[in-house]
Each structure stands twice: as structure tokens, then as C-alpha cells.
Amino acid sequence: MELLLLSNSTSDAGYLVHAHDALRELAAGRTRACFLPFAGVTRDWDTYEALVRDALAPAGIEAHSPHRLSDADCVRAVEAAELIVIGGGNTFRLLQCLRERGLLPVIARQVAADAARYIGWSAGTNVACPTIRTTNDMPVADPGGLDALALVPFQINPHYFNLVVPGFRGETRDQRLAEFTVLQPRMPVLGLPEGNWVRVSGDRMEMGGAHGARWFLGQKIADVAPGALSVPAGAAAI
Amino acid sequence: MELLLLSNSTSDAGYLVHAHDALRELAAGRTRACFLPFAGVTRDWDTYEALVRDALAPAGIEAHSPHRLSDADCVRAVEAAELIVIGGGNTFRLLQCLRERGLLPVIARQVAADAARYIGWSAGTNVACPTIRTTNDMPVADPGGLDALALVPFQINPHYFNLVVPGFRGETRDQRLAEFTVLQPRMPVLGLPEGNWVRVSGDRMEMGGAHGARWFLGQKIADVAPGALSVPAGAAAI
Numbered sequence: 054m055e056l057l058l059l060s061n062s063t064s065d066a067g068y069l070v071h072a073h074d075a076l077r078e079l080a081a082g083r084t085r086a087c088f089l090p091f092a093g094v095t096r097d098w099d100t101y102e103a104l105v106r107d108a109l110a111p112a113g114i115e116a117h118s119p120h121r122l123s124d125a126d127c128v129r130a131v132e133a134a135e136l137i138v139i140g141g142g143n144t145f146r147l148l149q150c151l152r153e154r155g156l157l158p159v160i161a162r163q164v165a166a167d168a169a170r171y172i173g174w175s176a177g178t179n180v181a182c183p184t185i186r187t188t189n190d191m192p193v194a195d196p197g198g199l200d201a202l203a204l205v206p207f208q209i210n211p212h213y214f215n216l217v218v219p220g221f222r223g224e225t226r227d228q229r230l231a232e233f234t235v236l237q238p239r240m241p242v243l244g245l246p247e248g249n250w251v252r253v254s255g256d257r258m259e260m261g262g263a264h265g266a267r268w269f270l271g272q273k274i275a276d277v278a279p280g281a282l283s284v285p286a287g288a289a290a291i
Numbered sequence: 292m293e294l295l296l297l298s299n300s301t302s303d304a305g306y307l308v309h310a311h312d313a314l315r316e317l318a319a320g321r322t323r324a325c326f327l328p329f330a331g332v333t334r335d336w337d338t339y340e341a342l343v344r345d346a347l348a349p350a351g352i353e354a355h356s357p358h359r360l361s362d363a364d365c366v367r368a369v370e371a372a373e374l375i376v377i378g379g380g381n382t383f384r385l386l387q388c389l390r391e392r393g394l395l396p397v398i399a400r401q402v403a404a405d406a407a408r409y410i411g412w413s414a415g416t417n418v419a420c421p422t423i424r425t426t427n428d429m430p431v432a433d434p435g436g437l438d439a440l441a442l443v444p445f446q447i448n449p450h451y452f453n454l455v456v457p458g459f460r461g462e463t464r465d466q467r468l469a470e471f472t473v474l475q476p477r478m479p480v481l482g483l484p485e486g487n488w489v490r491v492s493g494d495r496m497e498m499g500g501a502h503g504a505r506w507f508l509g510q511k512i513a514d515v516a517p518g519a520l521s522v523p524a525g526a527a528a529i
Contacts, residue, residue, distance in 0.1 A: 094470040143470050145430075186431050191467040192383075192424050193474050199433045229429040232332040232381050236431050 054164055055079060056204055056253040058181055059174035060211040060245040060262075062108075062141055069108040069174075071248055075261055076112040079170055079252065080136060087134035087169075088116040091150035092142025092176035094193065105140055114138075124154045131159050134169050141175025141211075144188040148180055148196035161202050171204060175211050178245070182208045187233055187242050189226075205253060207284055208233070213244030213267065230269050238271040239289035243282075251282065258282040292402055293317060294442055294491040296419055297412035298449040298483040298500075300346075300379055307346040307412075313488055313499055314350040317408055318374060325372035325407075326354040329388035330380025330414035332431065343378055352376075362392045369397050372407050379413025379449075382426040386418055386434035399440050409442060413449050416483070420446045425471055425480050427464075443491060445522055446471070451482030451505065468507050476509040477527035481520075489520065496520040 057072075057079040064071040080086075086109065090101040102118035109116045116138055119130035131137060137160055139147070151157050163169040173181050179188045180201040187208040215227045224232075230242055245251065249262030260266060260282045268275045270285045295310075295317040302309040318324075324347065328339035340356035347354045354376055357368035369375060375398055377385070389395050401407040411419050417426045418439040425446040453465040462470075468480055483489065487500030498504060498520045506513045508523045 094473050095466065146470070146474070186433075187429065189429070190462070191471065192426065192430060192437055193467075193471040194424075195437045199430055224428070228333065229431070232384070233429065233431040235332050236384070 054167065054204065054253060054255065055170040056164070056181065057170075057172045057250060058178040058205070058209060058245075058253070059172075059250040060178065060209075060213070061247050062174045064248060067108075068104060069112075072174075072250065073112050075250055075252065076109065076114065076172065079172060080112065080114055081170075082113075083135035083170065084113060084115050085134055086114045086116040086136035086138050086172075087130050088118045088138040088140065089131075089147075089151070089156070089177075090118050090120055090140060090142075092140055092144065092147035094143045094146050096142065101140065101142075105138070109138070127154050128156065128159050131156060131169075132163060134163075136172060137164065137169045138172045139177030139180060140173075141177060143193055144176040144179045144185050144190040145192045145196050146194040147176045148185055148199075148201060149194045151180065152197050157202060161204065164202075164204055178209050178211050178251075181205060183240070184208070186237070187230065205251075206290070207241040207243060207288065209251065210242055210244045213246050215244075227274075234269050234271055239287065240270075241285050241288045242269040243267070243277075244269065249279070292405065292442065292491060292493065293408040294402070294419065295408075295410045295488060296416040296443070296447060296483075296491070297410075297488040298416065298447075298451070299485050300412045302486060305346075306342060307350075309486055310412075310488065311350050313490065314347065314352065314410065317410060317490065318350065318352055319408075320351075321373035321408065322351060322353050323372055324352045324354040324374035324376050324410075325368050326356045326376040326378065327369075327385075327389070327394070327415075328356050328358055328378060328380075330378055330382065330385035332381045332384050334380065339378065339380075343376065347376070365392050366394065366397050369394060369407075370401060372401075374410060375402065375407045376410045377415030377418060378411075379415060381431055382414040382417045382423045382428040383430045383434050384432040385414045386423055386437075386439060387432045389418065390435050395440060399442065402440075402442055416447050416449050416489075419443060421478070422446070424475070425468065443489075444528070445479040445481060445526065447489065448480055448482045451484050453482075465512075472507050472509055477525065478508075479523050479526045480507040481505070481515075482507065487517070
């Protein structure tokens with residue numbers, strides 16, 4: 054299984070520019086990418102396809118979206134791809150569209166069989182996890198259940214930071230994640246900051262990017278530096 | 292139907308202190324309150340009950356939680372209450388617990404029949420809406436569907452503000468709400484800032500608190516001052 058799970062798409066350098074080297078390494082010469090734009094809500098899917106096609110071209114990747122096709126042809130497009138690419142936007146809307154089109158088992162099977170490599174960012178990283186229970190997004194659509202692709206045995210919280218805003222009486226990010234770990238004490242969550250990513254290659258995992266990240270498991274919190282990454286001890290096997 | 296829907300519970304003055312007058316006006320001499328603490332996740336339900344009991348006492352309200360009872364007795368406790376009070380925490384966990392215990396139709400019926408008056412804050416305000424699709428909370432539990440009590444014919448986004456954080460590449464609050472209004476263009480959303488509340492009394496609505504709020508309907512945004520409140524023209528009838 055070969056995965057590249059990015060926290061986010063944008064930086065001051067431009068769309069996906071911070072990830073060009075990581076994208077090229079993951080692709081390893083593969084060019085035929087199926088891009089799924091379903092997380093786009095305020096950005097329409099044609100526009101989103103064009104944006105990502107242009108952004109991936111410098112990394113040698115040719116991306117096409119199957120969103121104009123029938124559900125059956127959409128499945129075939131995913132099955133024919135060397136790279137499956139899922140972009141950010143709204144995680145609930147994304148999961149709803151993937152489930153409605155019957156794509157969840159297809160993607161999981163193709164990636165598990167190494168027939169395709171997986172690239173995701175933001176919402177596309179959330180759906181690579183066992184569930185979308187650690188997304189930051191608003192539940193603007195009903196995804197028909199929170200279970201997702203389970204390509205990794207832990208949760209990721211993208212765009213991670215624990216900002217405390219003066220005057221805001223809602224929960225901080227760490228308080229929200231603590232709610233998750235109270236209800237699922239043996240499921241680890243990786244708080245992945247802006248600009249970072251996780252690279253999974255078979256049994257090995259590495260975190261790229263400039264920042265430290267944070268593991269949450271039950272009541273335990275552990276900071277982790279870029280480099281080799283491993284799931285914390287005490288995690289449930291899934 | 293008599294409702295008091297608060298954006299939040301806390302202020303520098305203490306828990307619910309900013310709402311004492313509004314709580315007393317809503318209660319209008321009624322004292323027997325059933326408090327549902329199910330949104331509490333990191334705060335256990337016994338602790339939450341004690342906190343709210345003490346916070347409501349100065350407003351002349353005696354709150355008890357039925358969380359130690361059987362589901363059937365829990366329903367009976369809600370049916371016997373003059374005031375139904377639902378506090379904040381995690382909206383997904385709250386809706387899951389209400390649905391599992393069969394409380395959603397019971398609460399809706401009691402409030403619609405004016406047998407009980409409703410007080411909610413934060414998550415308790417979210418569940419008074421048609422769905423919880425405009426909550427800010429993390430989906431840490433699966434609520435078995437996003438439909439809720441529908442005591443009002445519009446959505447509320449509590450803890451509303453449109454903060455733009457430098458360096459954060461995720462969505463702002465207005466961008467999240469724009470995703471909702473793209474998918475549900477005829478359902479209004481009221482962005483209700485910290486410290487404000489909505490008082491519904493039969494056909495009349497009023498917004499209390501010190502701040503302006505904001506209506507979102509389709510692509511239209513309208514600021515609204517405290518005082519008489521009405522659903523914007525163009526909203527769907529539900």
C-alpha cells in the first residue's frame with residue numbers, strides 16, 4: 054500500500070507546490086491519475102478538475118475527473134487508474150458522493166492490492182482514515198455513516214493547531230480531539246499541521262514537512278518530529 | 292411554542308449568568324426542569340447535572356437529569372417536565388443519545404403542545420433546528436442521521452464569528468456556512484454570536500444580547516440587529 058496523505062493543498066507558493074517533490078516520489082513514474090473532486094461544494098467540479106490538473110502537471114501527473122460519467126463508468130475510471138487522487142473541501146459531502154457511487158470498496162481494494170497509489174489532502178486525507186470522526190468540517194451533507202476507507206489504522210486531524218481565540222466560548226481543537234479520545238480511547242489520532250504530510254509505504258511510515266505533529270491516544274498526548282512515524286503503543290488493532 | 296435558544300453558556304460573569312433574566316422570563320414561574328446532559332463528553336453527566344442545577348437555581352429553576360434512569364423512565368421524566376433544558380458539549384453525541392433513547396419525538400411533541408418550554412444552549416440550540424448540519428462540532432459519534440427536533444424552521448450556527456486566522460488553510464466560518472447554503476439554498480441559517488440568544492414565543496421571535504447577528508440564505512447575507520427577528524424572504528416552508 055502506497056499512500057501520500059497531505060494536511061492541506063495551499064501555501065504561499067501556490068496550489069500543491071509545497072508537495073511537488075513528495076507527489077513525484079509517490080507517483081514514481083506513474084502518470085494516469087483519477088482525480089475525485091467530490092469534496093468541492095462552493096467550487097464546482099469542472100473548475101476543481103482544471104485546478105488540480107494544472108497543479109499536478111509539474112509533478113508529471115495527468116489527472117482526469119470522472120464526475121461527468123455514469124456511476125458504472127466512474128467505477129471503471131477508478132479501476133483503470135495508476136493513481137487515485139482525492140482533494141479537499143467538505144469531508145461529509147465527499148463521503149456522501151463516494152458512498153452513493155459505490156466507490157469506497159473499489160478505492161480500498163485497488164489501493165490495498167497496489168494496483169493504484171493514493172494521494173489525498175485535507176478531506177481526501179480524512180476519508181483515508183477508518184472514519185471521518187476527526188474532520189474539522191461542517192456536516193453540510195449526510196454521508197450515510199461516518200466509516201470511510203480505513204487505508205491507515207489511525208485517525209488524522211488535518212490543518213492541526215490548537216488555537217485559543219480570546220472571546221470564543223466554543224471548544225479548542227485539543228478539546229474537540231479529547232472528546233474523540235474519550236469515546237474511542239484506543240484509536241490514535243495524528244494532529245497533522247499545515248504543510249505536513251504522511252507517507253505510507255508498505256509497513257513503513259514517515260512524516261514530511263517542516264513542523265512537529267501530535268499524537269493523541271486516550272488521555273496521552275505526545276509530540277512527534279518529522280521523520281519516521283509509528284503508531285503509539287496501546288492502539289487497538291483494526 | 293416557547294423557546295429560548297442561547298448561543299453559549301459561559302461568560303466572564305460565570306456559567307449562564309448572562310442569561311439569568313432571559314431564563315426567568317422564559318420560565319415564567321415554572322420550576323420543574325428536566326435537564327439532558329448528553330452533550331457532555333469530557334465532562335461526565337453527574338458533574339454536568341450539578342453544574343447546571345447550581346447555575347439555574349438563581350433563576351428559580353430546579354433542574355434534574357434523568358441520565359441514571361432507564362430509557363422508559365427517561366421518557367417519563369421528559370413528559371413530566373415543565374421545562375426541557377438541553378446543554379452544550381458535542382452535538383453529534385447529544386443527538387446520538389437523544390435518538391437512542393427515543394427522546395426526539397417526545398421532546399418535539401411536548402414543546403409543540405406547550406406542555407413544556409424549551410431552553411437550549413450551543414449543542415442544545417443546534418438540536419432545536421431542523422438538522423444539526425450547521426454545528427461547529429467534531430463528529431466524534433455517529434448520530435444515526437442529521438435530522439433533529441425542528442422546533443424552528445431555520446438553522447442556527449452558535450458561537451458565530453467569521454475569524455480569519457493567519458496561516459490557517461482550512462475554511463473560515465463563512466466559507467463553511469456557504470457550503471451549507473449551496474447545498475440547501477432555501478434553508479436560512481442564523482449566525483448567532485457569543486452572548487446572544489433567540490426567544491421564540493408562538494409566532495413572534497426576538498433576538499437578545501449585545502451583538503448583531505447574520506442571516507445566510509442562498510447567496511444572500513444580511514446583518515441583523517438585536518430586537519424583533521423574522522426569517523428572511525425566500526426561505527422554504529418546512
